[in-house]
Amino acid sequence: MRVTVCELPDERSTFEAAWEALVAYVKEQKSDLVLLPELPFSSWFATTPDFDATIWQRVQQEHDAMMKRLPELAPATVLSTHLLIEEGRHLNRGFVWTPEHGYTGVHDKYYFPDEDLFYERRWFDRSPQDFTPVRVRDMVIGFMICTEVMFTEWARHYGRQGVNILAVPRATPPHARWEVAPRMAAISSGAFVISSNHAGNQLFGGRGLIIDPDGEILAETSHQTPFVTAEIDLEVSAQAKKTYPRDVQE
Template sequence: MTKRTFIAACVQMRSGRTVSRNVEEAVRLVSDAAAQGADYVQTPEMTNILVRSRAELFDAILPEEACPALAAFQELARGTGVYLHLGSLAIRVEGERAANRSFLIDPQGDIVARYDKIHMFDVDLPDGETWRESETYRPGEQAVTARLPWGAIGLTICYDVRFPTLHRALAEAGAEVLASPAAFTKKTGEAHWHVLLRARAVETGSFVVAAAQGGKHEDGRETFGHSLIIDPWGRVLAEAGDSPGVVLAEIDLDKAPEIRRRIPSLENGRRFSVLPLSNEPTFLRDAVGG
């Protein structure tokens, strides 16, 4: 029988402007996680660089086939023997456009899955912070699942966590682990990080693994940290603080179908239509609670 238990690790980082320094720090932390027994290691969104300036970004990044950071991480996976999930790298794709791209690398150093972040963080926050990811990054158009030795994983990145239909689709496609590497702002993280990730776990009956950026970065931004590993019942199995480091937890994938049998929300989902707005009162029939 296929073994269904493995050790997952989140690498929490505080990436800065210099790719080589960020890669060096990631290598150190991934190696630490492997030494502690991790089988699967996830790094956060923007592992290779975190910088506001578009000019600095495009001076530092390269296409996938020429990216030395990606090559270094492939060698790291070979050396440590882990499944290395790069939460994302900034990758040049066309002119002054980049992809925010996850890579899942097997212990032989081969890339077994890629995922480009679908949902762009284009927001104006109450404290005056403004973000327009779509001005720099080309959004992805394809949801991605991948096969690990223990079961299937669904790939997402950061802002994707606010779109539950993506996570439900990944779970319906067979994923029992949902990856949610992130660089959440401190303000939104304090308000929503835990509740969003726990909700995605509970509503899909899935494990959630979310490696994060944390702390005050070189470009002045603050990220929330608190990398999390959550079980399908919504329980937090491991949590980091706001500093760089590693957290680990054992994942027993047999718990996912057990929870899905107990609360069969994936199976019980139904298609429905939405009545248009009108001046007449609308009554919902056959509503259910949960």
């Protein structure tokens, strides 16, 4: 199957052109699966320690509008996250979109940083901890949204549930940890890891990644090449689960 990852500009003035280029690229590549960055449809907003309901409403409206445009990427399956309010809680929810079934919410982000310019703990609420995979077509997909990829125990947990693709949508600065952690998640789970990121604004590092079950980078994006595609064989993931270190008994 053909998998596409990307880096998309955080800056809204250039986002529309980048989106149109991505749509054209996905059509040209005949992609089966596309991963967008974490909360891709607005500029990053959790930069202040004080929650602002007006900002949240604007960002949610921006996401709601772009979610209606996901069919532009059909017939590919699309993975990403969006924000919503549910029972009074402010959530960052990973989702799967397919042409056949539309939107399916899958996993609410559970681990939030509380750092300078990334005050997510002040902006979002937790749902009950739930790392349950979802079956889509021939894929078994698990979400590890951004900071969650640092918790490698959940990668191993997903691997034991037969996950063959781990989706790691990000909004992260440039740092080696954002290569090391996804590679370790692949090694721990025996799954392919795909990761897409925001880019630009002197805050975000870009660099989408496609990683095989042994932690080798198959493809990565750059400022010059913001979209990449790799052909993967899900059977490779099934075989990887029978080998070290996935076969080590706990």
